[in-house]
Amino acid sequence: MLAAAPAGAVSFPPNTFGAAPTARFLNARPPATLGPLVVSNTTRNGYVVRVQPVFLDQRLDGAFEPRLTAAAERSAKRVLGLSATRFALAAGQQQAVQVRWLRLPKASRSAAMAVLVEGRQSGRLQGGSGVGARAVILSLNFLQLPGSLRGRGGLVALRAEQGDKRQIVLLSRIRNTSRELGRARLGRVVVRSAAGRVVSRRRWGGQKLSLVLAGATVDFPVKITKRLPAGRYSARTSIRFGSQRSLRTTTFTLVGPNELPTVRLRIGSIDATGQAEEPAHVRVRVNNIGTAAARVNAAVTLVRIDADGTERTVAKRRLPGAGSRPGGSAVVEGDVGKLAPGRYRVDAVLAGSGGDTQTATTRVLASNDFSTADRFGRFFTEHPTRTVGLVALLVIAALLVALLRTRRSLRR
């Protein structure tokens, strides 16, 4: 049953579409009532609202996202029951949706669920072409039987990454190898200089949402705000996950204050050549102006430009990569497509192993206006068997002529 939220129960900021609560942790035995989910519209427009229970998945950055396969959606409805799934919210209106925990998935002691609230403004986009907007809010529900969280697993990696504002970010990667929800607790990160002196010490984990879902892998970031001079460092991270404690270490080098080596690419030159009935040969020189070595890969697109200016992609290809040192350059080259007489554009996207990407474009005019020598050359290249046969015939003919002349001279 759908119920209007009690007056004054939850007040939301003006001009917003939202929901409350954001997250709930239920330690109980189903069936159980979770209390209402309040959906609010304080904008001046009406909203069409769709509400559904979903299982949660988790991305590497820790963000929760709904599992939207048909089978998962069916299963989610067996775990969480909602009093309403669709309704309209006029400007300034709130609605309360009753949420009930019906059961746990088979053979599970916990479930990571959410109520997905989707709000779409009534009416169409005004003013022609554009991008409509839809809001989705996940009201998280972590359900478990009485007892502590039983997730198992631990740290699998530690690495340093360049953050914003000259910060170093240490990413501690945890993998939950169990079928249950787990929480990262009592995390510690210690950074030491090459001389072994502790230069930074930080705590991490232990928040209510420091969770790793069953089977998920999550990177937990720890920002090192202290200004560290150039040099070599070692870092150690440790965590308690479930009943286990694990640790990982890594080393990293700073090329400046809080500055990790980075890959920065600049296009040196791009050339494309080719003739009709041949592939376009593309050659790109890339300069590495960063402070780290990089492998450069290229994705090349061949676009035909018709007489009326219409463009259409005729071929795409990834070219073999090449390595480059800091301050050096790499040449990436290869063939793409097959040209017909006419104008072409070649687009190249160069990607360095550090994530830096550059694009370059050039044009090529394919012609079939060949010289006689070119035509012979092309024939010999494209038809080697016929060429060998032809040469053999010429040799035999020459031998016959020579034999006849010899016989004539002997008769005389």
Added chain:
Amino acid sequence: MTFVRTIATAAATAAFAAAAIVPAADAATGSGGQLVTGTVLSAITVTPTPVVLTGMSPGSATPASGTGTVAVTSTDCYTLSVSDTTNEGFLKFGSTAFTARLQWKLGAGTFADLVTASTTVAANQPVTLATNHSISYQQPLAGQNVPAGAYTTTATFTGASSTC
């Protein structure tokens, strides 16, 4: 009896008004002072605005563009994501569609294709009373030869609590 532990955030502010403001007279002292307690409910709002693209001239070397905002208020740390589950990132008009995907970027970031899969816009953001995330869109037009019409797609912005 079911024990329900609702996680409330003390860091949240009065903008999300109290679910239960309980005034109680301090009868023991007779001083007339009042003990006022309030429980702040956790709440999140995500309010994106539709964006009209300007410069929609098929074949043009300059992309069509437009900028909008996604306003977020949250009593928890949050992560904001974007996806297009209706048109896979392609602007459509009836059965006609662009062959190049619509692109988006946050603030001064770099443009990326709008795709079906959910992509992080802003991860592990702090508790906020009002944050306007500026989202710019561009539609590449070079080589795009489509008939006249109002081409649209829908960007879905998803907000959920996260660590920070």
